[in-house]
Amino acid sequence: MAKQTAKNATCEQCRKEMKPGASCVMTHLYADGKWWDRIPVDEDRKDHCGDCNAPGGGYHHPGCDTARCPICGGQEAFCDCEITHMGDANAALHPVPEDEA
Ligand SMILES: [Zn+2]
Ligand SMILES: [Zn+2]
Ligand SMILES: [Zn+2]
Numbered sequence: 223m224a225k226q227t228a229k230n231a232t233c234e235q236c237r238k239e240m241k242p243g244a245s246c247v248m249t250h251l252y253a254d255g256k257w258w259d260r261i262p263v264d265e266d267r268k269d270h271c272g273d274c275n276a277p278g279g280g281y282h283h284p285g286c287d288t289a290r291c292p293i294c295g296g297q298e299a300f301c302d303c304e305i306t307h308m309g310d311a312n313a314a315l316h317p318v319p320e321d322e323a
Contacts, residue, residue, distance in 0.1 A: 233246055233274075233283040233284070233285075234284070234285070235247075235248045235283065235284045235308045236248055236283065236310075238283075240274050240275045240276075240283050241275060242270045242275045242277075243270055243275065243277045243280075244275060244276065244277075244280075245263075245276045245277055245279075245280025245281050246274075246276060246280070246281040246282060246283040246284065247281070247310045248260065248281060248283075248284060248308040248309060248310060249281055249309075249310055249311050249314070250308070250309045250310070250311065250313065250314035251284075251292070251298070251305050251307065251308050251309070252305065252306055252307035252308070252309060252318050253293060253303050253304050253305045253306060254293070254303070254304065257309065257313075257314040257318075258292045258293055259292055260281055260282070260289070260292060260298070261289070261290040261291075261292050261298075262279060262280060262281050262282075263276050263277065263278050263279060263280050263281070263282060264278055264279075265278050265279040266278060267279075271286060271288060272288070273286045273287045273288050274286035274288075274289070282298070284298070284299070284308050285299050286298070286299065287299060291303055291305075306318070
């Protein structure tokens with residue numbers, strides 16, 4: 223997954239401009255044959271994520287430096303987990319066919 227700079231960037235996944243307070247709709251990620259809940263921005267956070275601008279309680283845009291991987295606890299953008307898809311809550315209700323993964 224390509225790293226992108228937050229300033230005036232558009233999220234490749236949710237297609238939203240990463241403005242302050244814009245949360246990503248990608249609440250889940252797919253790796254190792256299943257969907258995982260992504261780790262949201264700390265709910266108590268009063269400002270927004272300094273890297274991707276997601277608000278407290280929202281979700282980081284994929285590629286954010288500070289997004290944590292729910293599988294290994296490392297940095298989602300740089301860890302060794304094979305994250306093949308990002309999905310919203312609806313997508314996460316359905317399995318991803320292996321040939322697409
Ligand atoms: Zn996004
Ligand atoms: Zn972020
Ligand atoms: Zn990981």
